[in-house]
Amino acid sequence: MMRTLLLFILACLPLTSFANVYSIPQDGSRLIGELQEHVVQKGDYFQTISKQYNIGILELMQSNPGVDPFLPTPGTRLLIPTQMLLPDVPHKGVVINLAELRLYYFPKGGKEVHVFPVGIGRVGRETPEMVTRIKSRIPNPSWTPPASIRKEHLEERGEVLPRVVPAGPDNPLGKFAIQLSYGDGSYLIHGTNKDFGIGMRVSAGCIRLNPDDIEWLFDQVKYGDQVTIINETVKTSTEPDGRELIEVHSPLSTANGGSDNVRQMNRGVVEFIGKEQVDYAKANDALLTQAGIPVNIQSLSNG
Numbered sequence: 001m002m003r004t005l006l007l008f009i010l011a012c013l014p015l016t017s018f019a020n021v022y023s024i025p026q027d028g029s030r031l032i033g034e035l036q037e038h039v040v041q042k043g044d045y046f047q048t049i050s051k052q053y054n055i056g057i058l059e060l061m062q063s064n065p066g067v068d069p070f071l072p073t074p075g076t077r078l079l080i081p082t083q084m085l086l087p088d089v090p091h092k093g094v095v096i097n098l099a100e101l102r103l104y105y106f107p108k109g110g111k112e113v114h115v116f117p118v119g120i121g122r123v124g125r126e127t128p129e130m131v132t133r134i135k136s137r138i139p140n141p142s143w144t145p146p147a148s149i150r151k152e153h154l155e156e157r158g159e160v161l162p163r164v165v166p167a168g169p170d171n172p173l174g175k176f177a178i179q180l181s182y183g184d185g186s187y188l189i190h191g192t193n194k195d196f197g198i199g200m201r202v203s204a205g206c207i208r209l210n211p212d213d214i215e216w217l218f219d220q221v222k223y224g225d226q227v228t229i230i231n232e233t234v235k236t237s238t239e240p241d242g243r244e245l246i247e248v249h250s251p252l253s254t255a256n257g258g259s260d261n262v263r264q265m266n267r268g269v270v271e272f273i274g275k276e277q278v279d280y281a282k283a284n285d286a287l288l289t290q291a292g293i294p295v296n297i298q299s300l301s302n303g
Helices: 002-011 046-053 057-063 147-157 211-220 267-273 280-289
Strands: 020-023 031-033 036-039 077-080 083-085 093-097 102-106 112-117 130-139 176-180 188-190 201-203 226-230 234-238 244-248
Touching (some): 036 046, 046 077, 057 077, 102 211, 176 211, 244 267
Parallel strands (some): 093 226
Antiparallel strands (some): 020 112, 031 083
């Protein structure tokens, strides 16, 4: 009875979300935001908490290992990962870091950045890395599932998908879609008609946003704006005050059952960890923990 009541309450929760807007440091720092703390209340669980702070479920789990995401104990203090290092790419247009499951939008002027949780391609239908442009903006889009998706639904779920799903409440693209120029134009940044999947690997390769988030972004971007999609598991920064920061996310699983962890230990990361100012033990701990939040690994002798 209680479980049924809880599911009913969750079904009635609005999809409303609020953008996390951060000032971009003007002194060369890459650190934005502040960590927050949430004290679990009775009836809370990670889906409701992630909606409250407009973050992804997986990043909330990363930052709070060992806490049951479905039944967190009331009174537990959760770390909310609203502090991060900016991705090491040009701060222009839309930037999506697959490893973070985050979308960064950089308005012109270079003073602020808007950060949203996203859903990305599931294993076997990975969202590709790319540097591309916005090809078109489509309000009330229809969905034309390719033959491979229709076949997959039939074989795995017993569902017969129509060749075209018209705009409306049954359309999984939601009310807004942004088409990318990459490839044949089949990759979209779009909304959703479902109350799950944001901050997770659930799509067939497209980028999925909360309904309010895609509506806001849809009104900001225009034809030709740059879109950069990267897979940066490890981010590092030598801050103006001397701190050596590292932010490590869990690597994405691959279709063969492994992960791309090795490729993320690129030359730049290896050189950063090998610096005299860095405490190797702290760096190794951050790489193993993969908490998804910036950690100061500066050696105490250099602090």
